[in-house]
Amino acid sequence: MKLSLVISLQPTSFEALAFKGKKGEWLDPILKKMKELGFEGVELALANPLEINQTRVLKIVNKYGLEVPAIGTGQAYLRDKLSFLNSDEAIRKRAVERIKRDVDFAKLFGGKVIIGLIRGKIGKRLDKAKATNYFVESMKACADYALEKNLNLVIEPINRYETDFINRAEEAIELINLIGVENVRLLLDTFHMNIEETSIEHTLETSKPYLSHVHVADSNRWAPGCGHLDFESIVRTLEKIGYRGYLSAEILPLPDQLQAAQKTTSFFMGISERL
Numbered sequence: 001m002k003l004s005l006v007i008s009l010q011p012t013s014f015e016a017l018a019f020k021g022k023k024g025e026w027l028d029p030i031l032k033k034m035k036e037l038g039f040e041g042v043e044l045a046l047a048n049p050l051e052i053n054q055t056r057v058l059k060i061v062n063k064y065g066l067e068v069p070a071i072g073t074g075q076a077y078l079r080d081k082l083s084f085l086n087s088d089e090a091i092r093k094r095a096v097e098r099i100k101r102d103v104d105f106a107k108l109f110g111g112k113v114i115i116g117l118i119r120g121k122i123g124k125r126l127d128k129a130k131a132t133n134y135f136v137e138s139m140k141a142c143a144d145y146a147l148e149k150n151l152n153l154v155i156e157p158i159n160r161y162e163t164d165f166i167n168r169a170e171e172a173i174e175l176i177n178l179i180g181v182e183n184v185r186l187l188l189d190t191f192h193m194n195i196e197e198t199s200i201e202h203t204l205e206t207s208k209p210y211l212s213h214v215h216v217a218d219s220n221r222w223a224p225g226c227g228h229l230d231f232e233s234i235v236r237t238l239e240k241i242g243y244r245g246y247l248s249a250e251i252l253p254l255p256d257q258l259q260a261a262q263k264t265t266s267f268f269m270g271i272s273e274r275l
Contacts, residue, residue: 001238003268004041004069005034005261006215006250009052012075016191016221017045018253018260028060033258035064038265043248045072047079048098049105058108068109069246070154070187070213071102074117083120084138085131085165092138095120099142099153107149112213114187115139116156122164131165136179143181154187154213159195168196169203173210185212189250190229194219200229201237208241215250216264223251223260225267232271239275 007019007030019030034042042061046052049071061068076082082095095118102113122131139153146153155172166172169188176184186207190200192215197203204211216234218227225231235247249264 001235001243002040002067002069002246003038003265004043004067004246004248005039005264006043006045006072006248008072008075009044009046009057010048010075012045012047013078014045014074016217016250016252018249018251018257021046027057028063031060031064031066034261035066037261038269039066039261041067041069041246041248043070043072043111043246043250044068045075047075049101054105054108061109068106068111069248070112070114071106072114072116073099073102074114077117077120083118084135085120085122085126087125092134096138096141100145103142103146103149103151106151110151112152112154112185112187113146114154114156114213115142116158116187117163119163119165132175132178135165135175139175139179139184140181143179143184147181147183152183152185152212154185156187156189156215157192157196158189159192161195167192169193169207173207176210186210187213187215189215189217190224190231190234191215191217191219191221191250194229200234204234204237204243205241208243211241211243211245213245214238214243214247216247217249217251221252222254223249223263223267225263231267232274235268235271236275
């Protein structure tokens with residue numbers, strides 16, 4: 001398994017990012033440091049790919065020989081209030097179009113596109129049946145577009161404190177089967193699983209046919225090794241089921257940005273030596 005770090009190409013209110021975009025020539029030195037620390041990939045999160053210099057990002061990523069395993073899309077919900085569950089059809093259509101632009105961006109790198117917070121919330125205006133219909137309709141439109149580009153979309157279960165729709169792996173898998181498009185897969189996140197699943201290891205095992213990407217953060221959302229999760233057992237389970245994708249660290253920048261990144265690589269290198 002390879003290791004990547006989630007960073008944001010744009011300023012954002014989302015806290016669980018080791019590095020966030022800012023004005024100035026910040027990306028080049030950050031990716032240089034990531035390569036030096038031993039990361040093999042960088043997961044790129046952003047609100048709108050049309051607002052960034054995509055050619056420049058691609059050039060810097062290639063300069064350091066990094067892969068981009070996935071593109072994060074949650075900022076389109078946090079900043080621009082776009083979601084698949086909005087009762088306004090026009091906003092749902094804008095959310096689909098935004099994901100299509102993310103697919104275009106991901107095509108530059110061959111990475112997956114994450115469907116996380118952009119799904120939205122049921123809230124008090126919808127019932128679950130209507131929410132499911134909205135979600136499936138939007139996902140089919142996005143998946144068909146991504147299939148033409150030979151790219152996958154990955155649905156991420158997120159804990160109950162952040163959304164009321166798709167909290168557990170089995171809920172995501174049910175929807176994947178309902179959507180019925182071959183390039184819709186599953187992303188599992190250790191932080192969310194620790195809250196929602198009875199067993200992280202069992203969930204990984206039962207999700208094997210669908211699993212395409214893994215986020216790692218400890219129980220407190222710090223770097224792995226800073227909380228109480230048994231990552232040695234988690235890594236052993238991933239190896240058991242034959243997972244060969246990335247472990248992508250979506251973590252708080254604590255105690256500071258650089259130490260969070262350093263702790264991540266040194267921790268997983270230690271696990272690799274023991275297993």
